Amino acid sequence: MSDGFTQPLTLTLGHLYPDQLNLYGDRGNILTLRRRCQLRGIELRIVGLGIGDALAPDEYDMLFIGGGQDKEQAPVAQDLHEMKGIGLWAAIEDDMPVLAVCGGFQLLAHYYRPAEGPDMQGLGVFDAWTIHKGARTARCIGDIAIRWNGQTLVGFENHGGRTYLGTAKPLGKVLKGNGNNAEDYTEGAIYRNAYGTYLHGSLLPKNPHFADYLIKLALQRKYRSEFHTDQGTPEEFNGHIHIDQVPMDGSQQLERIADNVGAHLLPLDDVLEWEAHASLLERLGLHSEVTAVLAAQRMRKG
Amino acid sequence: MRKQRLSQSVPPETDGEQQEGQNDPSQSTNTVPQGPPDRKKRRQNVLRAGLAVVAGRAAGAISRRLHLGGGTSVVGIVAQRIYPEIIEHMAAQVEHGSVIVTGTNGKTTTSGFIAAILRDSGLRVWHNREGSNLMRGVASLFVIRAKPNGQLRRSGKRAISILEIDEATIPQIVKALEPRVAVFNNLFRDQLDRYGEVDSIISHWRQAISQMPASTTLVLNADDPSIAYLGTGFNGKVLYYGIDDPSLDLQKQPGDNEQYQVSDARTCSNCGREYTYSLRFYSHIGHYHCTSCGLQRPQPDIRVIQVQLDSFDHNRITIEYIAQKYEIIVPLPGLYNVYNALAAITASLAVNTDWQPIITGIEQSKPAFGRGELIQAEDKTIRLLLAKNPTGFNEVLRTLFSEGIARHILFILNDNIADGQDVSWIWDVDFERVVGHAQTLVISGTRALDLAIRLKYAGIPQKKMTIIPHMPLKSERDKRQTRQQRGAHKKQKEHQTSPTSEQITSQIANSYGLKSALDTALKQTPVGETLFIVPTYTGLLAVHRELEQRGLTPHFWEGKEV
Numbered sequence: 001m002s003d004g005f006t007q008p009l010t011l012t013l014g015h016l017y018p019d020q021l022n023l024y025g026d027r028g029n030i031l032t033l034r035r036r037c038q039l040r041g042i043e044l045r046i047v048g049l050g051i052g053d054a055l056a057p058d059e060y061d062m063l064f065i066g067g068g069q070d071k072e073q074a075p076v077a078q079d080l081h082e083m084k085g086i087g088l089w090a091a092i093e094d095d096m097p098v099l100a101v102c103g104g105f106q107l108l109a110h111y112y113r114p115a116e117g118p119d120m121q122g123l124g125v126f127d128a129w130t131i132h133k134g135a136r137t138a139r140c141i142g143d144i145a146i147r148w149n150g151q152t153l154v155g156f157e158n159h160g161g162r163t164y165l166g167t168a169k170p171l172g173k174v175l176k177g178n179g180n181n182a183e184d185y186t187e188g189a190i191y192r193n194a195y196g197t198y199l200h201g202s203l204l205p206k207n208p209h210f211a212d213y214l215i216k217l218a219l220q221r222k223y224r225s226e227f228h229t230d231q232g233t234p235e236e237f238n239g240h241i242h243i244d245q246v247p248m249d250g251s252q253q254l255e256r257i258a259d260n261v262g263a264h265l266l267p268l269d270d271v272l273e274w275e276a277h278a279s280l281l282e283r284l285g286l287h288s289e290v291t292a293v294l295a296a297q298r299m300r301k302g
Numbered sequence: 303m304r305k306q307r308l309s310q311s312v313p314p315e316t317d318g319e320q321q322e323g324q325n326d327p328s329q330s331t332n333t334v335p336q337g338p339p340d341r342k343k344r345r346q347n348v349l350r351a352g353l354a355v356v357a358g359r360a361a362g363a364i365s366r367r368l369h370l371g372g373g374t375s376v377v378g379i380v381a382q383r384i385y386p387e388i389i390e391h392m393a394a395q396v397e398h399g400s401v402i403v404t405g406t407n408g409k410t411t412t413s414g415f416i417a418a419i420l421r422d423s424g425l426r427v428w429h430n431r432e433g434s435n436l437m438r439g440v441a442s443l444f445v446i447r448a449k450p451n452g453q454l455r456r457s458g459k460r461a462i463s464i465l466e467i468d469e470a471t472i473p474q475i476v477k478a479l480e481p482r483v484a485v486f487n488n489l490f491r492d493q494l495d496r497y498g499e500v501d502s503i504i505s506h507w508r509q510a511i512s513q514m515p516a517s518t519t520l521v522l523n524a525d526d527p528s529i530a531y532l533g534t535g536f537n538g539k540v541l542y543y544g545i546d547d548p549s550l551d552l553q554k555q556p557g558d559n560e561q562y563q564v565s566d567a568r569t570c571s572n573c574g575r576e577y578t579y580s581l582r583f584y585s586h587i588g589h590y591h592c593t594s595c596g597l598q599r600p601q602p603d604i605r606v607i608q609v610q611l612d613s614f615d616h617n618r619i620t621i622e623y624i625a626q627k628y629e630i631i632v633p634l635p636g637l638y639n640v641y642n643a644l645a646a647i648t649a650s651l652a653v654n655t656d657w658q659p660i661i662t663g664i665e666q667s668k669p670a671f672g673r674g675e676l677i678q679a680e681d682k683t684i685r686l687l688l689a690k691n692p693t694g695f696n697e698v699l700r701t702l703f704s705e706g707i708a709r710h711i712l713f714i715l716n717d718n719i720a721d722g723q724d725v726s727w728i729w730d731v732d733f734e735r736v737v738g739h740a741q742t743l744v745i746s747g748t749r750a751l752d753l754a755i756r757l758k759y760a761g762i763p764q765k766k767m768t769i770i771p772h773m774p775l776k777s778e779r780d781k782r783q784t785r786q787q788r789g790a791h792k793k794q795k796e797h798q799t800s801p802t803s804e805q806i807t808s809q810i811a812n813s814y815g816l817k818s819a820l821d822t823a824l825k826q827t828p829v830g831e832t833l834f835i836v837p838t839y840t841g842l843l844a845v846h847r848e849l850e851q852r853g854l855t856p857h858f859w860e861g862k863e864v
Binding site: 019020022023024025026027028031032035069070071072075141142143156158200201202205206269272273275276278279282287290294 | 491494495499500501562564565568569574576723724725726727728729730751752754755756758759760764769771775776
């Protein structure tokens with residue numbers, strides 16, 4: 001690979017309602033995405049989308065929406081309907097990765113029914129709904145671990161509403177903790193590349209595999225290939241695309257290469273992250289999961 | 303015969319005991335004189351109060367004897383079981399009434415300042431201390447100062463009680479006593495898993511204030527919008543305090559422009575529109591107004607017109623009150639302590655205190671437990687700075703690095719119930735400030751790993767941190783044990799001292815627990831320098847216990863008036 005040129009990859013993250021929905025350390029998720037991109041030479045631009053801002057799906061590669069206080073969720077729900085609904089739907093139908101945590105998750109389901117007062121309408125991305133059964137029903141608070149994609153996700157949950165899934169697929173199965181409703185062992189919801197979850201704590205710092213999964217989805221989507229070729233083995237990704245020749249159609253070339261490398265994000269030193277992940281599993285008494293995590297970590301180290 | 307009944311009734315079946323007394327005619331003639339029902343009731347209450355005092359103090363003595371703790375809260379627990387209205391009964395006897403102090407941050411320091419001022423003004427001050435700010439703590443405060451006849455010592459003459467009250471306990475305390483002064487200092491997000499959201503606290507406070515009599519004086523922070531709004535519609539007197547020094551604006555602080563600030567009162571309490579700030583000191587504290595409904599920061603009655611930082615724990619402030627200026631030195635670090643002093647001064651003025659005791663009271667105050675407390679550890683100094691929520695932590699960090707000097711730091715993050723079990727909040731703390739400002743850095747506590755990740759993502763290289771978790775992973779322990787069982791005795795010793803290459807914890811120090819964290823941090827601190835320990839609440843208790851055992855500090859409860 002001689003005289004080509006390199007081009008840095010960029011991703012744009014739309015952070016929905018950063019001022020209104022920021023209660024449960026949501027900043028940790030953003031910082032994690034940014035840092036993990038940065039370490040691989042990917043530039044992650046973060047754009048805050050407040051109340052009144054429109055959402056143009058073409059401008060973003062990834063969306064994040066956090067959780068907030070009840071008082072602040074009502075104006076957000078209204079704005080979601082009036083301003084951002086169409087854009088958000090278009091983005092999701094176009095497979096944009098979306099992470100919605102806690103209140104954000106509830107807002108993307110059909111509705112939130114409080115113990116008193118009228119329903120708060122959601123966007124209905126997830127075929128699910130949330131019911132608050134009143135002050136007598138205990139809040140779902142505590143450490144939680146779920147099974148996702150053959151691995152574990154860990155976090156902290158703190159929600160009064162109970163969410164029930166219609167046809168929506170859950171994000172994972174509850175190993176320990178409450179999950180959506182403390183009844184059916186489901187946690188979160190998935191629709192296309194949109195993920196809703198109650199896990200915070202923050203979610204992504206201690207679940208680096210999930211953070212990388214979202215980054216990969218965004219990279220693949222942005223630089224997706226229109227023609228799948230067998231151009232040798234994919235290189236490990238270092239944030240730059242190496243292009244052998246100045247291409248006729250630069251963008252197409254770029255896409256193809258990114259598609260190859262996107263699946264192979266440069267591994268990072270995640271010892272600390274996995275140690276924290278394992279220690280939470282251990283607190284929850286999931287000893288066999290701890291062993292699995294530690295074994296996988298040893299494998300990664302070679 | 304009465305003696306026998308007394309000793310039998312110490313267990314909590316007091317209701318049964320009382321009924322028995324009423325139903326048994328032979329006894330009622332002896333002990334309860336016939337009379338109008340309210341007199342009879344009062345006599346009964348006096349008896350129950352006396353009983354509660356005796357039982358509570360006995361329980362406290364036993365608890366102390368058995369070394370179960372300071373024995374302060376058990377006094378209140380037992381006394382309340384016997385006589386639930388014990389606080390009501392006792393508080394009514396205090397001649398100069400009660401001052402209650404609440405807020406997310408600064409309760410202990412503020413009430414400490416008020417106590418010092420009023421003591422200097424010649425009153426007998428009864429002050430509940432650290433960690434006893436729930437109902438049982440208040441009950442203890444009175445019970446340990448009462449005589450077995452249910453009367454306060456010296457009938458409460460020339461006495462005033464200064465009560466630090468937990469945010470969530472305000473509704474209960476207001477039902478039990480009519481405060482002479484109620485201080486609301488600030489409201490930030492804190493322990494969402496325990497207190498709930500900020501909005502729900504405000505609505506509880508609002509309701510409690512509506513039950514206060516017009517004789518109560520509210521002392522409110524004008525610069526915290528949700529606190530200031532508590533004064534609207536209150537029938538009694540309201541005194542506002544605030545800071546009017548434009549040089550403290552965040553925009554004018556070097557390097558602070560892009561710092562992350564958590565705001566917990568973004569929107570107008572009246573109309574819900576976002577506030578506009580002309581000055582912002584930290585978090586949502588500053589000069590704000592609402593462009594939609596016109597709500598404004600109230601003009602403070604007592605205002606600080608200048609804050610000058612002489613040294614780390616030497617803030618020179620100029621106060622203006624009714625066209626008079628007073629200069630006072632606040633002997634504690636940080637702008638948040640200026641607010642605490644200002645709250646205390648305002649509360650003291652509300653009970654008609656002169657300026658002389660106000661000045662001496664503030665200037666001669668020692669830092670409260672863990673709030674900037676200085677401890678000499680042989681040839682090194684330890685300074686304890688409690689930080690238990692995002693805003694508190696942010697302000698501690700800002701104060702720590704205000705002089706631009708790199709520090710030796712030990713962070714302790716715990717997630718016990720008293721700390722809040724959700725540690726998500728550390729992601730809202732501006733740990734980016736620590737980058738380049740930590741000479742040595744040790745991280746410990748039950749959530750040491752979470753904090754280490756937070757610092758890593760803030761941009762601190764892992765090599766610069768020493769991570770000492772509270773205990774090793776159990777599976778790692780087990781693995782080592784089975785190997786030990788298999789191996790010979792000699793090998794066993796080797797394994798204990800040197801870690802195996804397989805361990806993934808290689809980057810994490812191979813020592814565990816607070817003791818070794820403290821040892822490591824002290825070892826890394828050169829002679830003559832200061833180690834800054836920033837713990838969460840239970841971390842602070844643990845550090846203090848550890849320092850006590852090393853003979854460096856007096857017993858935690860020794861200073862308490864037990």
